[in-house]
Amino acid sequence: MNYSDAERFAAKLDELGYKETANDKEADLIVLITCSVRKSAEDRVYGAINNYRKKKLYPKVKKIILSGCMALRSEVLKKTDKADIFMDIKDLKVLPQLLKQKAKSLEIGEYFSIKPKYASKFMAYVPIMTGCNNFCSYCIVPYVRGREISRQPQEIINEVKDLIRNGYKEIILLGQNVNSYSPELRAQSSKLKIKDFPDLLEYIAKLPGNFWLRFITSHPKDLSDKLIRVMAKNKKICEQINLPIQSGDNVILKKMNRHYTVAHYKYLVRKLRKNIPGIAISTDVIVGFPEETKKQFGNTAKLFKEVKFDMAYINKYSPREETAAARLKDNISKAEKVKRAAALTKVLSSGALENNKKLVGKTLDVLVISRGRKGDWIGETRTSKMVKFKSEKNLLGKFININIIEAKDFGLIGMLTKK
Ligand code: SAH
Ligand code: SF4
Secondary structure (H helix, E strand, C coil), X not given: CHHHHHHHHHHHHHHCCCCCCCCHHHXXXXXXXXXXXXXXXXXXXXXXXXXXXXXXXXXXXXEEEEEEHHHHCHHHHHHCCCCCEEECHHHHHHHHHHHCCCCCCCCHHHHHCCCCXXXXXXXXXXXXXECCCCXXXXXXXXXXXXXXXXXXXXXXXXXXXXXXXXXXXXXXXXXXXXXXXXXXXXXXXXXXXXXXXXXXXXXXXXXXXXXXXXXXXXXXXXXXXXXXXXXXXXXXXXXXXXXXXXXXXXXXHHHCCCCCCHHXXXXXXXXXXXXXXXXXXXXXXXXXXXXXXXXXXXXXXXXXXXXXXXXXXXXXXXXXXXXXXXXXXXXXXXXHHHHHHHHHHHHHXXXXXXXXXXXXXXXXXXXXXXXCCCCEEEEEECCCCEEEEEXXXXXXXXXXXXXXXXXXXXXXXXXXXXX
């Protein structure tokens, strides 16, 4: 989401005549698009602002803009007064006035209508909604981003069509919980009639062009059979899903206000794997939630062993102001959280390696996404796995075929196929 916000911000600055620099020592304007989800991310931003204010280190810096979630939190304003402008990302259209310190609020629709300056020439994030209505007990997102608002389908489709016309190869639809996308039907033309997320996904998947389609994030409580059917039926939708579990223990899941059980989650995994062969499943998880016992953590480790995720974002719990969980005592020590995260990483790594070993000897479709050292290239499979291979030719942004010769836990090594 922040990545996508930054692309819209960059476009607006371009329009105002600002030039981007790769070296922040050269910059006179610093813009920080921030995330509040984890306390550690916020702490890094405070550190960065302090640094940018040091004249010796950054003599050219005249203005600092703090935007994204942190700019919306009153707690942040109490902790730092060193940014010049605290700005809601929705106020982007009035950036010129804001730069002169006259703030005004914008409707979300106007924010979406700003054409972003995409950071990549072949991969783009497209927001389909903002906000969240779920109030998971640990999460600050609903407080800073507000309630869910779904973007009009026609606008999303126009943005995607534009990207395809410009040769984009990978489109990633973004929302905190894409499965609760619910656009207004009244405002749509009769030939669209997009009621929910699977409708939108299928419509985009059927657009002509050679591209891959992905989405993040799916809340397990709302993952429907219709979505699985659409994924299974449409070749352009990659066989990959991020399905955050957060905990493998039912008592903790209840305390987290997640509205599903471990058994339901496992049922979804089975259904996904049965209907979409070869699908890669990743997850988000939190270790050290208040009062998480060793046994309860053990249940998460057990689930990881059973499911064999391809990837997981393992987060150490940190209390966030205003959330329901912040009223509980954060009683798991930092050292214990580190230990649990490391133990889970180990289980994850062995499951992922087992999955990847099955790919050795296969030829996979790969999108080349970056260049490593000395003739090494990095590509991405449809299942979001990184593949390293060698090539003399510049293949950046191209679809190629790769023979997989070696499997690592979080990556593959391969060779370009002879055509
Ligand atoms: N909408 C997504 C998650 C968005 S936040 C979902 O429902 O899963 C991204 C991740 O940050 C979450 O999945 C969670 O694992 C982590 N996270 C959120 N709040 C946290 C907190 N207080 N402490 C640690 N991790 C947290
Ligand atoms: Fe946060 Fe839960 Fe909403 Fe995800 S679904 S953004 S974790 S409140």
